[in-house]
Amino acid sequence: MSQTNLSTQMLKGILSGCILILLENESLYGYRLNDRLKEFGFDVPMGTIYPLLLSLEKKEFIKGVKKPSKDGPDRKYYHLTATGLEEKENFILQWDSLKSTVEQLIKGADQNGG
Amino acid sequence: MAVKGAEALIQRNASLQKQLNKENDSYYSNLLVYIRVKTIFRDELKTEEFMMEVLQDILEAQENEMKAVDYFGKSPKETADQIIEQIPLNFSNALTTFLYAFLAYAAFSILPNLIFPDTAFDAGAFILSGIYYTFLATFLIWVLGQTVYRNIPKTMEITAFLVFILLSSVPIVLKSAFHFETSLTFSLDGTLGILFILSLDAIVIYKASRDSLFAAFIPIIFISAVLGIFYRLELTKYYLSSAPGKITVSVILVISILVSSYLAYRLSKK
Numbered sequence: 001m002s003q004t005n006l007s008t009q010m011l012k013g014i015l016s017g018c019i020l021i022l023l024e025n026e027s028l029y030g031y032r033l034n035d036r037l038k039e040f041g042f043d044v045p046m047g048t049i050y051p052l053l054l055s056l057e058k059k060e061f062i063k064g065v066k067k068p069s070k071d072g073p074d075r076k077y078y079h080l081t082a083t084g085l086e087e088k089e090n091f092i093l094q095w096d097s098l099k100s101t102v103e104q105l106i107k108g109a110d111q112n113g114g
Numbered sequence: 115m116a117v118k119g120a121e122a123l124i125q126r127n128a129s130l131q132k133q134l135n136k137e138n139d140s141y142y143s144n145l146l147v148y149i150r151v152k153t154i155f156r157d158e159l160k161t162e163e164f165m166m167e168v169l170q171d172i173l174e175a176q177e178n179e180m181k182a183v184d185y186f187g188k189s190p191k192e193t194a195d196q197i198i199e200q201i202p203l204n205f206s207n208a209l210t211t212f213l214y215a216f217l218a219y220a221a222f223s224i225l226p227n228l229i230f231p232d233t234a235f236d237a238g239a240f241i242l243s244g245i246y247y248t249f250l251a252t253f254l255i256w257v258l259g260q261t262v263y264r265n266i267p268k269t270m271e272i273t274a275f276l277v278f279i280l281l282s283s284v285p286i287v288l289k290s291a292f293h294f295e296t297s298l299t300f301s302l303d304g305t306l307g308i309l310f311i312l313s314l315d316a317i318v319i320y321k322a323s324r325d326s327l328f329a330a331f332i333p334i335i336f337i338s339a340v341l342g343i344f345y346r347l348e349l350t351k352y353y354l355s356s357a358p359g360k361i362t363v364s365v366i367l368v369i370s371i372l373v374s375s376y377l378a379y380r381l382s383k384k
Contacts (some may be wrong), residue, residue, distance in 0.1 A: 031171040034185075046171060047187030054164065054200035069170075073126060076167050 015042065016052050017091035020084055023062055027077040053078065061087045121324060123162035130169055138182040141190070142172055144262050148194050151259035154211070154252075157204040164197070191263040215251070216244050217317050225314050225338045229363075231303035231346050238296025243285035250281055307346050315339045330377035337370040 015037075022028065022036050030053065034046045056062045061084035066074040080088065127146075134142055146165055153161045168186070175185035187193055224240065227233060257274070288294040302310055315335065322329040341363060344350040353359045 029171070030167055031174045034171075045187030045193075046185050047190065047193035050164075050168065051193065051196035051200055054197060058200055058202070072130065072170060072173070073166065075170055076163070 011044075012048075012052060014095075015044065015049070016056060017088070017095065018042065019049070019052060019056065020061060020080060020088040020091060023078055023080045024085065024088060027065070027067075027079040029075045029077050033078070056084070059087075060084070120158040120162045123159075123166055127162065127166055127169060130166075130173070133173055133176075134169075134182075135176060138172060138176055141182040141186070142169060145186070145190050145194060148191065148259060148262040149198060151255050151262075152194070152198050153201055154255060155203060155205055155208050156198070156201040158207045158211075160201050164201070212248055212252075214321075216248060217321075219244055219247060220314065220317070225311065225318070225335050225342070228302060228307065228311055228314075228342045229338055229345060231301070231307055231342075234299045235302050236295055236299040238298030239285075239289060239294060241298075242296070246285055247282075250278075254278065304346055308343050311339050311342045330381050331374050333370045333377070334367075334374040337366055341366070 018037065018040070019033065022033065028036060030046060030050065033053075034049055037044065037049070053062070057064060057078070060081055062078045063081050064076040064078050067077050069075045131139060131142065131146075145168070149161060149165060172182045172185060175182065183190075220240070224235070228235070318328070318332070318335045322332050341354070345354055354363055
């Protein structure tokens with residue numbers, strides 16, 4: 001796997017986890033979800049998010065429900081399912097473990113180098 | 115039925131798309147064509163629901179003075195391929211579409227040929243050409259999918275168009291120039307002919323009620339059906355075979371062709 005592919009895959013995994021975290025607290029449609037991700041510093045085009053949303057929905061981690069919109073057809077709002085909640089917990093555990101491993105590694109490398 | 119829901123979404127999508135500005139419309143249209151042609155063997159309803167979602171999001175981005183390319187991304191083809199992978203396969207959708215298109219082709223191609231009861235109907239040749247056109251249409255859709263995100267030189271576009279015209283005319287040439295016939299040929303006179311015409315007419319009306327462009331062909335199809343029935347009824351067939359009857363039939367047919375052509379032109383403009 002090339003470096004670009006690795007970082008793309010990593011980003012996708014992290015973004016999927018972040019989407020689950022955001023959807024736990026509120027139901028969001030595509031555009032609003034992108035806005036919320038941007039508020040936290042994820043400046044990624046929506047084209048990156050759509051396949052993740054479809055994949056999460058296919059795995060039944062999230063569910064889309066049509067809700068009336070004030071100007072136009074109904075919009076699809078996504079929310080977290082029970083399995084999605086478990087997946088979110090798993091993601092946070094994995095993230096914590098990965099984060100502390102990488103931090104220890106960086107700290108260790110710095111000490112050895114210094 | 116899933117297709118009904120998908121068709122309603124397609125119409126809704128087309129009317130909502132008019133709200134896009136020129137640049138965003140061009141971006142979204144390419145995406146729409148690419149995803150639609152690449153998902154012919156996938157869940158149509160899911161595809162249309164998703165494309166509606168994308169359209170609504172792009173419209174909201176447009177309201178916030180954001181370009182579709184900045185919102186969706188600079189690699190729409192790569193993204194679209196990832197999206198397509200996530201849409202479930204559904205061969206029954208494609209089969210229904212092909213069967214339905216085949217029936218519509220049957221109605222539109224056979225009815226005008228059924229006016230005169232003494233013309234035999236070659237069911238074998240009809241089925242073979244129907245299968246041929248189905249493959250040709252699938253091939254055309256595949257070619258369309260390959261060309262969306264590529265710069266095709268004008269000369270190649272013209273060549274492709276000419277090749278397509280040539281391929282489309284193969285069954286007609288085989289029949290008219292080489293008198294191609296199968297043994298599945300039978301006569302459709304009398305009551306059998308009338309029942310056959312009425313069944314085909316029912317299909318046309320059903321198709322026309324779901325697709326406005328097909329509605330343009332109702333005058334010619336309807337007139338063909340009525341004339342086909344009248345030529346098979348004792349009460350009317352002698353008049354239609356007389357000199358004034360032939361003139362009346364000719365005038366009615368020309369008028370119906372003109373009306374259908376005009377309607378097709380008007381509806382295609384919408």
